[in-house]
Amino acid sequence: MDAPVPDVGVTDIEAWRARAHAYAEEFVRPAAEAIDRDDALPDSIVHGLRGPGFFGLGVPASWGGSGGDTRTVAAVLEELSAASAAVGVLLSVHLSVCTHPILLHGTDAQRERLVRPLASGRALGAFALTEPGVGSDAAHISTRYSRTPSGFLLNGSKMFITNGARADVVLAFATRDAAAGAHGVSAFVVEKGTRGVGTAQKLEKLGLRGSETNELVFQDALVPEENLLGPEGEGLKLALSALTAGRVGIAACALGVARSAFDALQAAAVAEPTDGRRSAVAGAFTTLSAARALVEKAAAEKDAGRPYVEAASVAKLFASRAAVEIASTAVDVAGPAGVRRGAAPERLLRDARVFPIVEGTTEIQQLILGRTLVGR
Ligand SMILES: Cc1cc2nc3c(=O)[nH]c(=O)nc-3n(C[C@H](O)[C@H](O)[C@H](O)COP(=O)(O)OP(=O)(O)OC[C@H]3O[C@@H](n4cnc5c(N)ncnc54)[C@H](O)[C@@H]3O)c2cc1C
Secondary structure, eight states: OOOOOOOOTSSSSSHHHHHHHHHIIIIGGGHHHHHHHOOOOOHHHHHHTEEEEEEBBBGGGGGGBBBBOHHHHHHHHHHHHOHHHHHHHHHHIIIIIIHHHHHHHHHHHHHHIIHHHHHHSSSSSEEEBBBTBBOOOOGGGGEEEEEEEEEEEEEEEEEEEEETTOOSEEEEEEEEEEEGGGGGEEEEEEEOOTTTTTEEOOOOSSSSTSSOOEEEEEEEEEEEEGGSSSTTOOOOHHHHHHHHHHHHHHHHHHHHHHHHHHHHHHHHHHHSSHHHHHHHHHHHHHHHHHHHHHHHHHHHHHHHHHOHHHHOOOOOOOOOOOHHHHHHHHHHGGGGGSSSTHHHHHHHHHHHHHHTTTTTTTHHHHHHHHHHHHOE
């Protein structure tokens, strides 16, 4: 399966959207059912994302990227996720919580060595914060690091890591002292082949099947000094800011799933119109339009350089709920055909159900919003 030939110079958002749509319709949508059934993403589809330059979105050409702002990234993620959420999520994680934080917080030497291969897609990125016992409360991670003359030694394990086994570059977080809380956490770039890094298990999931989720284990993993990202002790701040950006990406992925669910719902209603179905389509259309507006607003706020924590939380919270709600209505309207294993509404509902959990649960978005709107 050949990837489309790159057309250098496409900077306009709608041109990027069209490019992503073309790739998704030709290569991804025909494979979506098999990706879900086999819980595996073919290498040809992942490697095919290189040609159009998707791995380098949001990275300036001076660092080997494709350029494009957050709205561009969101448009591409929506298009890919509308065809297969697994593909959208692989790219969202690679960009928003691995490549972009290294670009933002790295030294020029780190950008040269790490961002270039990530932006070209020769390397795939992952983000490893969650642990078997710690998710939302990230200040209390227990993966430890210690300094040695030859670098940092990491010990502990990370859970639910998207792209974990496939990734060449993992942005991982560890604490020098669990009792130090937020100030003990530092960020490290762990490269494939690092001694002492293992993949303990691949996790089977309800939805987003094909998007690999792994447990990673660090046993005296030796990370060189030059792979510390940002100042020591500032890792939690870095992780939280990456997650804020990541939420815009995940919201865009959820929007793509919501849109596909809406298409399935509308097609079923058009095939057999009733007043109840017309009303269901009208309600879903309203929800989808609101989700789109919120994703675009969050992306636009970020692009304008304005504070966007609230907008990102609102977009993530609403778009992930919208995907679940619209996919559930699509199942209702499709009737028995909609719940058959592999039918589009059934698959979309399972995919949608994961979005309220990843990159900050709905309750955590409510907590963030409550604190900013009401105060601590
Ligand atoms: C498919 C998938 C992919 C993922 N990919 C990654 C990845 O690439 N990298 C990574 O680091 N992590 C990843 N995660 C982990 C994800 O970010 C965490 O699952 C999520 O942050 C929640 O953490 P937890 O599972 O430990 O749940 P917990 O934090 O234990 O929460 C359990 C429940 O309690 C609620 N809760 C927790 N604290 C509060 C509170 N203070 N107030 C109110 N309610 C609260 C939560 O909302 C949730 O409902 C992934 C998860 C999934 C399912």
